[in-house]
Amino acid sequence: EPEVTQTPSHQVTQMGQEVILRCVPISNHLYFYWYRQILGQKVEFLVSFYNNEISEKSEIFDDQFSVERPDGSNFTLKIRSTKLEDSAMYFCASRDGTGGYQPQHFGDGTRLSIL
Amino acid sequence: DQQVKQNSPSLSVQEGRISILNCDYTNSMFDYFLWYKKYPAEGPTFLISISSIKDKNEDGRFTVFLNKSAKHLSLHIVPSQPGDSAVYFCAASPGSSNTGKLIFGQGTTLQVKP
Numbered sequence: 001e002p003e004v005t006q007t008p009s010h011q012v013t014q015m016g017q018e019v020i021l022r023c024v025p026i027s028n029h030l031y032f033y034w035y036r037q038i039l040g041q042k043v044e045f046l047v048s049f050y051n052n053e054i055s056e057k058s059e060i061f062d063d064q065f066s067v068e069r070p071d072g073s074n075f076t077l078k079i080r081s082t083k084l085e086d087s088a089m090y091f092c093a094s095r096d097g098t099g100g101y102q103p104q105h106f107g108d109g110t111r112l113s114i115l
Numbered sequence: 116d117q118q119v120k121q122n123s124p125s126l127s128v129q130e131g132r133i134s135i136l137n138c139d140y141t142n143s144m145f146d147y148f149l150w151y152k153k154y155p156a157e158g159p160t161f162l163i164s165i166s167s168i169k170d171k172n173e174d175g176r177f178t179v180f181l182n183k184s185a186k187h188l189s190l191h192i193v194p195s196q197p198g199d200s201a202v203y204f205c206a207a208s209p210g211s212s213n214t215g216k217l218i219f220g221q222g223t224t225l226q227v228k229p
Contacts, residue, residue: 095215106161
């Protein structure tokens with residue numbers, strides 16, 4: 001069964017450094033998402049991406065964050081200058097978006113640790 | 116933001132019995148509700164969904180019930196198996212969002228004892 005893959009599984013970064021989290025969504029899917037889960041808290045929506053542009057973003061997704069689909073397969077989340085509070089699990093998801101309602105499928109996440 | 120709430124952080128049931136996981140929501144504009152299962156070190160895995168125009172959806176051992184007047188949904192697992200032990204997340208998709216973003220509850224940890 002096709003799946004969403006995320007790399008790396010764990011990223012350790014010094015505060016203030018830039019970090020890029022990578023995702024390969026399911027190949028025929030049209031909608032792409034990033035969520036995060038801070039330890040002990042809910043899974044929170046960050047951003048959705050459709051037709052090569054951001055379609056919706058949350059209040060969390062400020063100017064420090066950006067997303068990109070640099071080619072036909074990868075979908076990346078960049079955090080420009082990381083802060084301690086960015087430490088979390090980051091999940092990528094994708095959704096078909098055709099033929100009626102389709103659920104989102106999630107990757108296994110990247111654990112981001114900011115030191 | 117408490118739009119989707121799972122009030123029970125944990126649930127323990129005996130193998131073979133029914134597991135009932137509950138979820139409450141506040142936004143009457145949600146148009147789809149979903150349940151996801153999550154094992155440690157893995158991402159959420161889709162289980163079952165229900166449209167806001169339905170009151171029940173069944174898929175094998177999993178049934179989701181929606182009570183719109185009470186703004187409540189529940190997931191029934193019958194019979195429960197030890198492999199069902201995981202964290203279960205309720206999620207909702209706002210009708211006002213054309214991107215299908217999900218709003219999650221806090222999760223309920225289910226333990227099924229052999």
